[in-house]
Amino acid sequence: MGLIFAKLWSLFGSQEHKVIIVGLDNAGKTTILYQFLMNEVVHTSPTIGSNVEEIVVKNTHFLMWDIGGQESLRSSWNTYYSNTEKSIATSKTNAHEGEETSASIICSSFLLLTALIESDFLLQKKNFIECWLMRICGRLQFSSLQTSRT
Numbered sequence: 001m002g003l004i005f006a007k008l009w010s011l012f013g014s015q016e017h018k019v020i021i022v023g024l025d026n027a028g029k030t031t032i033l034y035q036f037l038m039n040e041v042v043h044t045s046p047t048i049g050s051n052v053e054e055i056v057v058k059n060t061h062f063l064m065w066d067i068g069g070q071e072s073l074r075s076s077w078n079t080y081y082s083n084t085e086k087s088i089a090t091s092k093t094n095a096h097e098g099e100e101t102s103a104s105i106i107c108s109s110f111l112l113l114t115a116l117i118e119s120d121f122l123l124q125k126k127n128f129i130e131c132w133l134m135r136i137c138g139r140l141q142f143s144s145l146q147t148s149r150t
Protein backbone atom coordinates (compact mmCIF):
# COMPACT_ATOMS: atom_id res chain seq x y z
CA MET A 1 0.00 0.00 0.00
CA GLY A 2 2.80 2.39 0.91
CA LEU A 3 4.57 1.66 -2.35
CA ILE A 4 1.46 2.36 -4.40
CA PHE A 5 0.97 5.63 -2.56
CA ALA A 6 4.58 6.67 -3.13
CA LYS A 7 4.26 6.00 -6.86
CA LEU A 8 1.02 7.90 -7.10
CA TRP A 9 2.36 10.82 -5.13
CA SER A 10 5.39 11.08 -7.39
CA LEU A 11 2.98 11.32 -10.33
CA PHE A 12 1.01 14.11 -8.69
CA GLY A 13 4.04 16.27 -7.84
CA SER A 14 3.28 19.72 -6.47
CA GLN A 15 1.20 21.09 -9.29
CA GLU A 16 -2.49 21.59 -9.85
CA HIS A 17 -4.50 18.60 -11.05
CA LYS A 18 -7.93 18.51 -12.55
CA VAL A 19 -10.31 15.90 -11.19
CA ILE A 20 -13.85 15.38 -12.36
CA ILE A 21 -16.64 13.76 -10.36
CA VAL A 22 -19.05 12.05 -12.70
CA GLY A 23 -22.16 9.99 -12.19
CA LEU A 24 -25.88 9.94 -12.71
CA ASP A 25 -28.18 12.51 -11.18
CA ASN A 26 -28.86 12.11 -7.47
CA ALA A 27 -25.82 9.82 -7.08
CA GLY A 28 -24.23 12.06 -4.45
CA LYS A 29 -21.50 13.89 -6.40
CA THR A 30 -22.11 17.34 -4.93
CA THR A 31 -22.49 15.82 -1.47
CA ILE A 32 -19.07 14.16 -1.85
CA LEU A 33 -17.42 17.35 -3.12
CA TYR A 34 -18.53 19.37 -0.11
CA GLN A 35 -17.85 16.48 2.25
CA PHE A 36 -14.23 16.64 1.02
CA LEU A 37 -14.12 20.40 1.43
CA MET A 38 -16.00 21.01 4.67
CA ASN A 39 -16.14 17.60 6.31
CA GLU A 40 -19.88 17.86 6.63
CA VAL A 41 -22.97 16.85 4.69
CA VAL A 42 -24.55 19.92 3.14
CA HIS A 43 -28.00 20.44 1.65
CA THR A 44 -27.81 20.18 -2.14
CA SER A 45 -29.93 20.95 -5.19
CA PRO A 46 -29.60 19.28 -8.58
CA THR A 47 -26.50 20.70 -10.26
CA ILE A 48 -27.14 22.64 -13.45
CA GLY A 49 -23.80 22.78 -15.25
CA SER A 50 -21.04 22.19 -12.74
CA ASN A 51 -19.49 23.17 -9.42
CA VAL A 52 -15.75 23.60 -9.08
CA GLU A 53 -13.72 23.77 -5.86
CA GLU A 54 -10.04 23.55 -5.04
CA ILE A 55 -8.72 21.08 -2.48
CA VAL A 56 -5.11 21.33 -1.33
CA VAL A 57 -3.41 18.17 -0.05
CA LYS A 58 0.06 19.04 1.19
CA ASN A 59 1.48 21.03 -1.75
CA THR A 60 -0.77 19.48 -4.32
CA HIS A 61 -3.79 21.37 -5.59
CA PHE A 62 -6.74 19.39 -6.86
CA LEU A 63 -9.29 21.30 -8.91
CA MET A 64 -12.43 19.25 -8.34
CA TRP A 65 -15.16 19.52 -10.96
CA ASP A 66 -18.59 18.21 -9.94
CA ILE A 67 -20.67 17.79 -13.09
CA GLY A 68 -24.46 17.74 -13.20
CA GLY A 69 -25.75 14.24 -13.89
CA GLN A 70 -29.25 14.84 -15.20
CA GLU A 71 -29.96 13.13 -18.51
CA SER A 72 -30.17 16.41 -20.43
CA LEU A 73 -26.66 17.34 -19.22
CA ARG A 74 -24.87 14.06 -19.97
CA SER A 75 -24.10 14.95 -23.59
CA SER A 76 -21.88 17.75 -22.30
CA TRP A 77 -19.81 15.49 -20.00
CA ASN A 78 -17.12 14.95 -22.63
CA THR A 79 -16.37 18.68 -22.72
CA TYR A 80 -15.05 18.40 -19.16
CA TYR A 81 -12.60 15.60 -19.88
CA SER A 82 -9.86 17.73 -21.49
CA ASN A 83 -6.75 17.94 -19.30
CA THR A 84 -8.38 15.65 -16.75
CA GLU A 85 -5.96 13.26 -15.08
CA LYS A 86 -8.30 11.60 -12.61
CA SER A 87 -11.98 10.93 -12.35
CA ILE A 88 -14.13 10.02 -9.39
CA ALA A 89 -17.18 8.02 -10.35
CA THR A 90 -20.30 7.82 -8.22
CA SER A 91 -23.06 5.30 -8.51
CA LYS A 92 -26.42 4.94 -6.88
CA THR A 93 -26.71 2.04 -4.50
CA ASN A 94 -30.26 1.22 -5.45
CA ALA A 95 -30.44 2.12 -9.11
CA HIS A 96 -29.86 -0.23 -12.00
CA GLU A 97 -28.52 2.69 -14.05
CA GLY A 98 -25.41 2.83 -11.86
CA GLU A 99 -24.00 -0.04 -13.85
CA GLU A 100 -23.49 2.33 -16.78
CA THR A 101 -20.45 3.63 -14.94
CA SER A 102 -17.36 2.39 -16.72
CA ALA A 103 -14.78 0.14 -15.10
CA SER A 104 -11.94 2.41 -16.20
CA ILE A 105 -13.39 5.37 -14.33
CA ILE A 106 -13.82 3.22 -11.26
CA CYS A 107 -10.14 2.20 -11.46
CA SER A 108 -9.09 5.85 -11.64
CA SER A 109 -11.28 6.53 -8.67
CA PHE A 110 -9.52 3.81 -6.71
CA LEU A 111 -6.08 5.19 -7.50
CA LEU A 112 -6.91 8.73 -6.50
CA LEU A 113 -8.81 7.87 -3.37
CA THR A 114 -6.18 5.42 -2.23
CA ALA A 115 -3.72 8.32 -2.35
CA LEU A 116 -6.09 10.66 -0.55
CA ILE A 117 -6.82 8.14 2.20
CA GLU A 118 -3.09 7.93 2.95
CA SER A 119 -2.66 11.68 3.26
CA ASP A 120 -2.68 13.32 6.68
CA PHE A 121 -5.10 15.92 5.44
CA LEU A 122 -7.84 13.45 4.67
CA LEU A 123 -7.12 10.92 7.37
CA GLN A 124 -10.17 12.02 9.32
CA LYS A 125 -12.30 11.31 6.25
CA LYS A 126 -10.98 7.76 5.99
CA ASN A 127 -14.15 6.08 7.23
CA PHE A 128 -16.34 8.09 4.93
CA ILE A 129 -14.20 7.36 1.88
CA GLU A 130 -13.81 3.68 2.70
CA CYS A 131 -17.58 3.26 3.12
CA TRP A 132 -18.10 4.96 -0.20
CA LEU A 133 -15.52 2.78 -1.93
CA MET A 134 -17.03 -0.36 -0.48
CA ARG A 135 -20.42 0.78 -1.70
CA ILE A 136 -19.06 1.13 -5.23
CA CYS A 137 -17.19 -2.17 -4.98
CA GLY A 138 -20.26 -4.01 -3.82
CA ARG A 139 -22.38 -2.49 -6.53
CA LEU A 140 -19.96 -3.25 -9.34
CA GLN A 141 -18.50 -6.43 -7.85
CA PHE A 142 -15.00 -4.96 -7.72
CA SER A 143 -14.09 -6.49 -4.39
CA SER A 144 -11.22 -8.42 -5.99
CA LEU A 145 -9.68 -5.18 -7.25
CA GLN A 146 -9.85 -3.67 -3.79
CA THR A 147 -8.17 -6.72 -2.31
CA SER A 148 -5.39 -6.64 -4.88
CA ARG A 149 -4.49 -3.08 -3.89
CA THR A 150 -4.10 -3.70 -0.15
Ligand SMILES: Nc1nc2c(ncn2[C@@H]2O[C@H](COP(=O)(O)OP(=O)(O)OP(=O)(O)O)[C@@H](O)[C@H]2O)c(=O)[nH]1
Nearest residue numbers: 024025026027028029030031044046047068069070
Ligand atom coordinates in the same frame (compact mmCIF):
# COMPACT_ATOMS: atom_id res chain seq x y z
N1 LIG B 1 -28.77 8.34 2.23
C1 LIG B 1 -27.83 8.94 1.48
N2 LIG B 1 -28.18 10.02 0.81
C2 LIG B 1 -27.24 10.62 0.07
C3 LIG B 1 -25.91 10.12 -0.02
N3 LIG B 1 -25.21 10.93 -0.83
C4 LIG B 1 -26.07 11.87 -1.24
N4 LIG B 1 -27.29 11.70 -0.70
C5 LIG B 1 -28.49 12.52 -0.92
O1 LIG B 1 -28.87 12.36 -2.27
C6 LIG B 1 -29.40 13.58 -2.78
C7 LIG B 1 -28.65 13.96 -4.02
O2 LIG B 1 -27.30 14.26 -3.70
P1 LIG B 1 -26.42 15.22 -4.62
O3 LIG B 1 -25.07 15.25 -4.02
O4 LIG B 1 -27.10 16.53 -4.85
O5 LIG B 1 -26.44 14.39 -5.98
P2 LIG B 1 -25.70 14.75 -7.35
O6 LIG B 1 -25.03 13.51 -7.81
O7 LIG B 1 -24.84 15.95 -7.19
O8 LIG B 1 -26.92 15.06 -8.32
P3 LIG B 1 -26.93 16.00 -9.65
O9 LIG B 1 -26.36 17.32 -9.26
O10 LIG B 1 -28.38 16.09 -10.05
O11 LIG B 1 -26.13 15.29 -10.68
C8 LIG B 1 -29.28 14.61 -1.65
O12 LIG B 1 -30.53 14.72 -1.01
C9 LIG B 1 -28.24 14.00 -0.73
O13 LIG B 1 -28.43 14.42 0.60
C10 LIG B 1 -25.57 8.95 0.73
O14 LIG B 1 -24.45 8.45 0.73
N5 LIG B 1 -26.58 8.41 1.46
Ligand SMILES: [Mg+2]
Nearest residue numbers: 029030046047
Ligand atom coordinates in the same frame (compact mmCIF):
# COMPACT_ATOMS: atom_id res chain seq x y z
MG1 LIG C 1 -24.89 17.87 -7.96
